Amino acid sequence: MDTKNFIPDKSEVVVSVKGINKSFGDNHILKGIDLDVKTGELVSIIGRSGCGKTTFLRCLNCLEIFDSGLMRIAGITLNKLHNKSTNKGSRLQSRSGRFFKGFKAVQNTDEDFQKKVRTLRVRVGMVFQSFNLFPHLTVMDNLIKAPTVVKKETKEEARTRAIKLLEKVGMDEFVDRYPHELSGGQAQRVAIARALSMNPQVMLYDEPTSALDPELEQEVMQVMENLNKEGMTQIVVTHAMHFARGASDKVVYLEDGKIIEAGHPDVLFKDPKDPRTREFLKTILHD
Amino acid sequence: MNKKYTVSILFLIAALFISMSLDLKSEKKVLRWAADNEGSAPFINQDYDDATKLIGFEKEIADALAEELGWESQFVYNSWDGLIPGLSRDDYDIAINGLEITEDRAAVVTFSDPYFLTYEQLVVPVSDTSTKCLNDVFGKKCGTLKGSVAERFLIATPGAIVKSYDNELTAFQEMQMGRLDAVLIDHPIALYFCSWNKKAKMVGLPIGEVSYGIVLRKTDTKLIADINRALAAIVKNGKLRIILERWNLWNYMLVSHFDDPNPSSVGHPAFKRFVESKGGGKSFGETVQRYIGYLPAFGQGAVVTVTLSILSMMLAIFAGLSLALMRVYGNRVISRAAIIFIETVRGTPLLIQIMIIYYALPMIGLQMPAFFAGVIGLGLNYAAYEAENYRAGLFSVPRGQIEAAMSLGMSKFQSLRHIILPQAIRLVIPPVTNDYISLLKDSSLVSLIAITELTKVFLSFAARDFDFLGPGLMVAVIYLLIGLPFVKLAKIIEKRFSIDHRKTV
């Protein structure tokens, strides 16, 4: 692969990924993923459980460091050519247990790389399936912690913006609540607002609604659709086919660590080209 | 947060002052003399009326020597067993506390000329009419002090079953409970004990000869000359004889040793005062009066115990957190070092650790005042336990938390500081508060290294007044009372944080 001449296809391409590989030990999970996402696009990633969706998303904001390939996200370029040092990372991971996985992987790369990673994370927001709100902080403090700590914003600045974000997700009446006092849908909307608090250019969602009751799903999906209208670039891993079909600009089908097919939802859902996509859609839509 | 820092800094400054005042070296030349006021009369004790004052014939001798030299007299407390080892710590220059001049001791320290000569005395229960001298103890159980001259006499006595004790009080109590038939002990102790205890009597003639000397470091050749000169002076001007007479300790040996046959007219006022203090206190009212007299000294002891335990706990919390972070986040070497420290400290007795810090570290040039040694010993010991608390706390914060923090652009350190630690600390506050209560109780162990805290105060009253019951109950109640606020605090905190803040997260 010619890495020197790697330039995003168009200026409006905000996420560009080429040949991403990721293994956990001998387990080859991502097998050369290429993906371009343009500014303002909502891209849904679908696929069977275990096919590597979460791993891919975590690579995008460096909670896992990919083994080889190229990423250019929100103006930050990361490339690694068959770098073996991450294997060392994985060994340390298993030594210190579940908790510090993300840590050690990053720790073992050089300082420049780490700096880039942190800038990247500021520009890319992440929403987790299990919300991961900070339980010891109120809704407001969940939103202003990172801006004040990382960007050194004053509390006033951060609060003013936090209120606006909470209004956007319909949670402005809950500023003083603690996470355990919120319903799942409310917690996830706060989590989205928290990710937005760093003013990201791209938002990543890992199955944002699968921990929610069906009647609460909609309020979260609505938030993502609104953000889409405002021009936010979003990548959503989802099992909710109606959302992938109705709300996305592009759907990506992932199988066994490879992108099998990508395209406009109308095309992909109605007329998938690859038999594997067809097979998957058949099982999932007829369940 | 800032307030908390201010408070801890204030505490540290207070501790510094306390330790400095313990270590004060003034301009005027000072005779720093050590003794254990936990022994029985007549050597050195707290005054019967004012427990903050010291009395005893050895105190008077030390003061007289200082006066003769024109120096300031300064008492330094140390436990009796620690008197000779403690010389090397340079906390004091001489020790004067019934130390018999023996060859074993003379091998490690310099002895002054004897300041007192006495003999061994046999003591038996009043009911015993058959035992009249040492020859009568054949087949009987005889108690004495460990390592004393009397012990050697007993061992050499045919048929005597020798039982050795750490202090005379235990030996006498064993005799009163019928577990011993006789006690052989230095005459002054026997004399004072039998003066008030109507169940014991002295029998037989003086046995052997014992001389007490002042001990000094072998290197202090100048000081030994000064001490011997001052001693000779107070012998000559009669001061020593008057002191010993006042305490009813002047005997035929001293007459010939100091060649001073002149009878004097001072009588035995100090001895009489002792007997009176014992004779009184028998009625209920007088006993209560005596117990009330303990209170000021107990108060001082309680202040030392509380200050000591709070400072130790602060050290434990701080060092424990550092150890936990080193263990969990440090590289291989740092993490190993933390583990070794934690396991070593948890696997060895606290008492040994305190002894090492106080007596062994000075040998490699690490000298610190007793109070500091106590804080550091207790603090580092508890740090090892706190570290394990924190580690459990750190691990019980779900991994998603640090991922969420880092996905927002926080560095490793920022995530720790703002997200992980606050949650971990909430989890460990209840066990930490409980540990403080154990630390408060364990702080009694530092009474062994010359810190006059609660337990030490209790022990010296118990020894002086041969009364473990009253002072014992009092000190137990005081420990309960000063621990109570923290027990309450632990309960409140436990309640407060038992609300699960992570249920739906």
Ligand SMILES: Nc1ncnc2c1ncn2[C@@H]1O[C@H](COP(=O)(O)OP(=O)(O)O)[C@@H](O)[C@H]1O
């Ligand atoms: N940290 C890890 N260590 C080892 N294996 C992992 C790790 N994370 C994920 N995997 C494995 O990678 C594969 C893909 O996982 P994941 O990306 O979570 O799939 P998906 O999100 O599509 O269900 C699974 O087989 C999983 O067991």
Ligand SMILES: [Mg+2]
């Ligand atoms: Mg997944």
